[in-house]
Amino acid sequence: MTDIERAVTNSLTFYEKLNDSQKRTIADNAILKRLKQGYNVHSSSEECTGLIIVRSGELRVYMLSEDGREITLYRLFENDVCVLSASCVIESITFDVFIDAEEDSEIIIVNSGALNEIVSDNIYAECFMLKKATERFSEVMWVMQQILFFKADRRVAIFLIDEMNKTKSAMLNITHDKIARYIGSAREVVSRILKYFEREKIVKIHRGGLEVIDKTALMKLI
Amino acid sequence: MTDIERAVTNSLTFYEKLNDSQKRTIADNAILKRLKQGYNVHSSSEECTGLIIVRSGELRVYMLSEDGREITLYRLFENDVCVLSASCVIESITFDVFIDAEEDSEIIIVNSGALNEIVSDNIYAECFMLKKATERFSEVMWVMQQILFFKADRRVAIFLIDEMNKTKSAMLNITHDKIARYIGSAREVVSRILKYFEREKIVKIHRGGLEVIDKTALMKLI
Numbered sequence: 396m397t398d399i400e401r402a403v404t405n406s407l408t409f410y411e412k413l414n415d416s417q418k419r420t421i422a423d424n425a426i427l428k429r430l431k432q433g434y435n436v437h438s439s440s441e442e443c444t445g446l447i448i449v450r451s452g453e454l455r456v457y458m459l460s461e462d463g464r465e466i467t468l469y470r471l472f473e474n475d476v477c478v479l480s481a482s483c484v485i486e487s488i489t490f491d492v493f494i495d496a497e498e499d500s501e502i503i504i505v506n507s508g509a510l511n512e513i514v515s516d517n518i519y520a521e522c523f524m525l526k527k528a529t530e531r532f533s534e535v536m537w538v539m540q541q542i543l544f545f546k547a548d549r550r551v552a553i554f555l556i557d558e559m560n561k562t563k564s565a566m567l568n569i570t571h572d573k574i575a576r577y578i579g580s581a582r583e584v585v586s587r588i589l590k591y592f593e594r595e596k597i598v599k600i601h602r603g604g605l606e607v608i609d610k611t612a613l614m615k616l617i
Numbered sequence: 618m619t620d621i622e623r624a625v626t627n628s629l630t631f632y633e634k635l636n637d638s639q640k641r642t643i644a645d646n647a648i649l650k651r652l653k654q655g656y657n658v659h660s661s662s663e664e665c666t667g668l669i670i671v672r673s674g675e676l677r678v679y680m681l682s683e684d685g686r687e688i689t690l691y692r693l694f695e696n697d698v699c700v701l702s703a704s705c706v707i708e709s710i711t712f713d714v715f716i717d718a719e720e721d722s723e724i725i726i727v728n729s730g731a732l733n734e735i736v737s738d739n740i741y742a743e744c745f746m747l748k749k750a751t752e753r754f755s756e757v758m759w760v761m762q763q764i765l766f767f768k769a770d771r772r773v774a775i776f777l778i779d780e781m782n783k784t785k786s787a788m789l790n791i792t793h794d795k796i797a798r799y800i801g802s803a804r805e806v807v808s809r810i811l812k813y814f815e816r817e818k819i820v821k822i823h824r825g826g827l828e829v830i831d832k833t834a835l836m837k838l839i
Contacts, residue, residue: 458758458761458762458765466761466765485751487748487751487752487754487755488751488754488755489755489759490755490758490759490762518740518741518744519740521744522740522743522744522747525744525747525748525750525751526709526747528747528751528754529707529709529710529747529750529751529754530709531754532709532710532750532751532753532754532757533709533710533711533712535754535757535758535761536680536712536757537711537712539680539688539757539761540680540712542765543680543688543764543801579765
């Protein structure tokens with residue numbers, strides 16, 4: 396079994412329900428792709444990219460307005476599967492997203508043509524795709540609630556705590572601009588909030604990032 | 618066959634894939650409910666209501682913030698099926714919504730306990746639920762894009778055109794307040810935009826509603 400086949404069998408839980416010919420179709424149409432940081436791997440104007448399995452690194456899925464504003468919907472990490480990049484396969488998905496590599500990443504792409512063939516034949520494959528889409532629905536609703544209903548300081552606090560949990564460190568190497576993009580706000584707003592956090596001795600701002608020095612105070616804000 | 622059974626077999630396309638005992642379970646756990654206009658049929662604090670099939674009338678599905686702000690996600694009309702009111706049945710749905718009757722309505726509710734039993738046994742039923750959820754995902758993404766990216770005048774124009782198409786009339790009996798709630802804006806903003814539309818001879822405002830007098834001009838705004 397090749398590396399790609401192993402990743403596919405592990406991540407696509409419908410794999411065992413496929414017949415031999417369908418298994419071969421998947422294996423023959425899965426490719427490994429190495430992405431440089433910042434690379435745009437999927438955009439709505441493009442062809443339907445296919446299903447993405449992340450092997451390493453980090454991808455960011457976002458919406459883009461006509462005037463270039465971005466809203467991050469969610470991020471993808473090792474072993475995560477993304478089906479929104481194969482929206483042509485699921486007819487109930489009628490919107491499109493953009494996906495960038497946030498770090499140097501390795502991904503497996505299962506070609507949407509092959510996927511389409513299998514999904515239309517196999518209810519387990521279809522169900523898998525829909526389940527993955529529905530999980531993302533929940534994440535997007537969470538983002539939407541944050542943007543619409545929470546004050547920006549709360550959103551920054553939630554972001555910083557998430558980030559600390561993810562990196563297991565209080566030292567966060569992330570620019571104000573990047574935080575603003577993640578939480579769907581403006582850089583100026585984020586800078587203002589972080590300055591306020593600094594005055595309150597919650598964080599210490601340094602070049603290219605910040606350190607959380609009072610997590611308890613941060614937790615109280617959310 | 619009773620009226621309820623007929624509605625259930627027509628709307629739930631997985632019905633024919635059920636065995637006799639499962640069919641009986643559905644029929645035994647579907648009830649007809651008459652709702653008065655304004656009645657809240659589902660809210661996130663409540664128990665999991667179940668799957669809703671609209672027989673007549675109109676329901677509105679929305680999010681509610683802690684301070685009482687509402688964002689309409691979508692509306693349900695005759696024969697529409699709503700699964701977000703049965704989110705406990707689909708584990709990938711981790712958010713909750715509110716549902717009100719916008720008019721006097723008749724709905725069928727399939728109890729979530731019975732539904733759960735069937736969904737965990739039958740892949741077609743599971744797939745149906747996920748497909749319906751994913752369709753709503755697409756609608757919600759559209760709403761989100763409108764709120765985040767479009768200017769309010771464009772949102773009002775889109776709403777008025779939708780409403781004209783729906784009612785097949787240029788005379789719309791809808792208050793500014795209601796329009797504001799539908800498009801996720803403030804009443805003052807909507808009133809200002811409608812006044813501007815009136816100055817431009819696009820609409821004529823009257824008590825409790827408005828008339829679209831220049832649809833072409835409205836179409837140009839979207």
